[in-house]
Amino acid sequence: MKVAKRKKKVKRILLIFLAILGAFLLFTFVRHRIMLAQEKDLVKPLGQMVEVDGHKMCVYTEGAGDKTLVFMSGSGTITPILDFKSIYPKLTDKYRIVVVEKFGYGYSEQVDKPRDVASLLADTRAALAGAGLEAPYILCPHSYSGIEALYWAQTYPDEVEAIIGLDMCVPECYDYTPDGTFAVPYYALLHGLLDLGIGRYLPDSTFLPSGDFLSEEDRRKWVALGNRNYANIDTAREGNMAKENAALVASKGAPDVPMLMFLSNGEGTPMPDKWRSISHKYADNIPNTEIIELDCAHYIFHFESDSISKTIDEHLQNDDH
Secondary structure: OHHHHHHHHHHHHHHHHHHHHHHHHHHHHHHHHHHHHHOHHHHOOOOEEEEEOOEEEEEEEEOOOOOEEEEEOOOOOOOHHHHHHHOHHHOOOOOEEEEEEOOOOOOOOOOOOOOOHHHHHHHHHHHHHHOOOOOOEEEEEEEOHHHHHHHHHHHOHHHEEEEEEEEEOOHHHHHHOOOOOOHHHHHHHHHHHHHHOHHHHOOHHHOOOOOOOOOHHHHHHHHHHHHHHOOOHHHHHHHHHHHHHHHHHHHOOOOOOOEEEEEOOOOOOOOOOOHHHHHHHHHOOOOOEEEEEOOOOOOHHHHOHHHHHHHHHHHHHHHOO
16 A cells, blocks of 8 residues: 555656646747747848748848958858858958858758758859859858868869968868767757747857857847757758768868968867867968968957958958059
């Protein structure tokens, strides 16, 4: 009898716990949906929405000049348009700057399409064309977008005037990262929790970038987009394909394109002790390459935007003479 009563008590406690958990999750989900509706104005696109393969991509442009700088974000960045706001306003007086948000990023739609590097590049080129932005371009990739930029220069060399790497990845970087087998289920779990509304209980700093370059309004936009979009299927598929994309670019050899590579101290990368040496090794195969080392973490344009923008300008002005 005592055992039966104990089992009954445990069962009752378990049912109460499940009921409380269910009520909490329901409340969280409904609260999240209400907040999504309230944030509608915060997620209005900052750039031009361009149709690409039946879906919308966001392309932001600012400034004017003879040279077009295309900023390309790192993997999974919540909103590249705001992420690069630390640096591009310092270049718009002389150059036209462009930020293309890939599918699954920022204000662009989520589409669940293949994320091999050829598909990524096809989307980017189509978005630029749809926005009326003609080549040649100066590509400014950060982190994983270095792979797309190198592939671009390999495949369409006439479209790439130069590459300015903002602590960009080169193919060998992915020899030191895990394969992407678990990227899709891992991201699906994260996005599922956010879709339930769990992200609403996290501090804003969970989503926000380092540095103080964003206004309070921009910070609110960033967090709103993070609660909607972070770890979605498109960024998951990118992670799944990263090593394969890097291997393809490695197999095609180094492109014949001028390069200016800004390097961090490796902090915030998967291989901090090897980060600089890997980039130097890759650059040895490209004659017209200059490397500038900075003593800061991976998001160098958040920490050293003044010196980077000044050096970019000097470099481009010198190339004109």
